[in-house]
Amino acid sequence: MKLLVTGGAGFIGSAVVRKAIADGHAVVNVDALTYAANPANLDEVAGNDRYAFEQVDIRDRAELDRVFATHEPDAVMHLAAESHVDRSIDGPADFIDTNIVGTYTLLEAARAYHGGGHGRGRDFRFHHISTDEVFGTLGETGLFSETTPYSPNSPYSASKAASDHLVRAWGETYGLPVVLSNCSNNYGPYHFPEKLIPVVILNALAGREIPVYGQGINVRDWLYVEDHAAALLTVVTKGRLGESYNIGGDAEATNIDIVRRICALMDEMNPTGAPHDRLITFVKDRPGHDLRYAIDASKIRAELGWEPSVTLDEGLRRTVAWYLENRPWWQAIQERGHKLERLGLKAAG
Structure with a gap:
């Protein structure tokens, strides 16, 4: 297939692009390159003749129409979004x-393209990628x-x-022709350094305090990003039109448990500064x-045969190793002025 991926320079989007190219698809990456996007996420596919990049804002209808007409995609995978709570x-x-x-x-541009019957547009589908946070709290x-x-x-x-x-x-x-999916918390390589x-x-690497909200009892279902990318490509190619699919990692854990597991991995893999859990600080x-999110992913298992392949322990180990081995990636982000500072307090008063 030829896939038009919005937000393909972001965390999940770039994992989808890399996986799609590896699987033999062609990809048109539409990304406005806002603060959380990073072209370096796509270095391994940038020279591939099945990969094309369009720096376009999804709010720009004229540019979207041009992209659809130029590239004639078989499907849209819509991941472009502001995502930090x-x-x-x-x-x-x-x-x-x-x-x-x-x-x-984007929907209006896709509707015009599909309705116009442009080449591949006759077999077109629109896959919208969303979050379990829309359901509230459990x-x-x-x-x-x-x-x-x-x-x-x-x-x-x-939103x-x-x-x-x-x-x-x-x-x-x-x-x-639409299909939707809602996922649990993603983690893994190339995760923009403002998430937990x-x-x-x-x-931990810098010896700074590790802030944990409240008492760290909030529970999330953790999904390794490369597993999620595989699930999304399964949904866009095999999912039933008009249906939605929940995608989860079967890996519930409290935030404080995640923090302590990472500290233990850092003690093992980067002993300087150990024990790292001494840096844990509980903050307002x-x-x-939301207290707890947890996904029932039985539908995608039963209908499409997808299930997560990476356990939480293995995924955390891979993630810590990736950040230790790819310092130039995150150091470049910090050099652009991104600070690891606390956000989300303006409503507290």
């Missing part, structure tokens, strides 16, 4: 603009399924919920912090 608390406008208005603009038991009611609690999750609804509506109202796991690794929780 703490940033959405401090500045929700960017999330509304990119995640809602951008998705609307108690100590239960799992999110594809029929769980939406109940977003942050500006980020609300993603809105984009999910837009995609469904364009499928029902206009007949756009890279923050822990890099702060962020507003509206």
Whole structure:
């Protein structure tokens, strides 16, 4: 297939691009290259004749129309989004603009392309990639399924919920061939260093305090990013149109457990400064912090035959090793002025 991937220079998007090229697909990467995008994520595919890059903002309809007409993709995989919850608390406008208005603009461009019957467009499909955060929070038991009611609690999750609804509506109202997926927390190589796991690794490496929100009891289902990329390519190629698929890692853990596991790995793999758990500092929780997310991924297993292949222990070990072995990647980000500072406190007053 020829895949148009939005946000393909980001964390999950670049994993999808690398996996798609390795699997023999052609990829058109559409990315505006905002702060969390990094062309270095794609160095291994940049010279491949099946890879093309278009620096285009998904809110720019004229440019999207040009990209569709030029490249005639078989499918869209829509990953472009503002995604950091703490940033959405401090500045929700960017999330509304990119995640809602951008998705609307992309849907309209895709609808025009599909309706015009341009070549491959006759067999076209639109895969929207979303998050389990749209479902809100769980108690100590239960799992999110594809029929769980939406109940977003942050500006980020609300904007993603809105984009999910837009995609469904364009499928029902206009007949756009859509498929959706909602994933649990991703982690792994190339993760932008503002999220929990890279923050822990890099702060431990630098001997800085490792901040943990509240008491660290919030639970997430952790999904290794390369497993997620494989799942997404399975959904876009085999998923039933009009359906949604939950993608999870079967790897629930509290935040404090994740932090302590990483500290133990750092003690083993980078003993300087050990024990690293002495750096753990409990800080004021962020507003509206969901207690627990957990995914029921039985539908994608039963229908499409996908299941996670990387355990949490193995994935964390691979991730710590990657950051230790790829210092120029994250050092370049820090040199561009990115600070490992606390965000998401503006609503606290």
